Amino acid sequence: VREALAMLDREGQQRFSVRRLAGRLGVTPMAVYNHVSGKRDLLQAVADAVVDGIDYGEARGNWRQTIAACFRTLRAACLAHPGAVALIESADELPPGIFRPMEITVSALRGAGLGPRDALRAYFVLTTFTLGQVRYQTQGWARGVDADAAVREGRIDRRSFPTVVGANPPRPWDFDRAFEFGVSVILDGLESQIGRTGAARRSASRRRR
């Protein structure tokens, strides 16, 4: 499992194969099947190992700080094991620890006054954002969606895409800052949602009196 994770981080899931893993372990391909019931099972085990290796620590500070810290931890773990993210996203079943961010986030938001459904939705906003950002960074957003390259190579003309051409991003793109910006935008948005529903609830209870 350890060697599999290393291979995945090094060469990606595309180039990973049971036979090559066996080769690196100096063993016949079939020996792998004594420890694992198949490729699927092996990748599952790798995903489990990564998920279990994440430590979110103790919550401290207000709800914004708690949530921000949680997703910073998640992001750092994903960046440390770029090969594992796709695995986690496609795993059939993951260890309970995968729900730690949900627990932390929903709990913090409930405490801040957000309703249960919205708190859960907010969690999904934060995870999809965080994992998506990691994907772009590791798999190379520098692929098809690299506006900078498209502008440089002249695949895009100023006429149809004036703003894209003008906003040509500074290189190297600072993923950390982009992530922090996103987190604070989302938290700001949640704060104003909380203010709004809180105000609605207050005026409702005022009417009730």
Place this chain on the structure above:
Amino acid sequence: VREALAMLDREGQQRFSVRRLAGRLGVTPMAVYNHVSGKRDLLQAVADAVVDGIDYGEARGNWRQTIAACFRTLRAACLAHPGAVALIESADELPPGIFRPMEITVSALRGAGLGPRDALRAYFVLTTFTLGQVRYQTQGWARGVDADAAVREGRIDRRSFPTVVGANPPRPWDFDRAFEFGVSVILDGLESQIGRTGAARRSASRRRR
């Protein structure tokens, strides 16, 4: 390409193969290579076709409405071709149309008063969120990260995950509402960011006088 897209939407990228495509076309596997230089090239062509098929229409309304409409369109297109999302995310190069949402979003946000770097970052928040949400919906978030199933199957205990167990999501999960919630949260967050930098700029120009 049309048949390939249909196969991908139907059975997913995992089960797709050149040989099976050839089979469905009633032709020998090698015939495919007369029209396309390889599997990679074929998938690229599929991604291109999907991207080119998206029509974002004319911008109308204020910046919030413009942006929301843009990502609703993107989301609808992705949901219509679930098999193509992974392709687009991993394509090496995509047609210019892929930058339309960036153009629309950055332009709208610049107009609303956001700085160039933040406008670009905001675009990435919105795309990662939108595509991530689509992934969860189509690939089945119902995989490893399905809290509902985990609770039902008793893989999670109330002691360590009180909030997750309590927040047991209503079934069926309403992806549309979750998406709309996320969009409005992000737009709220951007609005308060704009207010903040706008205020900072105003007070700076006041000092300058």
Place this chain on the structure above:
DNA sequence: ACCTGAACACCGTTCAAGT
């Protein structure tokens, strides 16, 4: 210009056999 058939190097996996 398009299709075929045989071939090559790779896959995941099974199964009988070894120690």
Place this chain on the structure above:
DNA sequence: ACCTGAACACCGTTCAAGT
């Protein structure tokens, strides 16, 4: 309990040959 070797059904792709 662990490993091996041969085999099977599948890949993507090349290449010479056909029309």
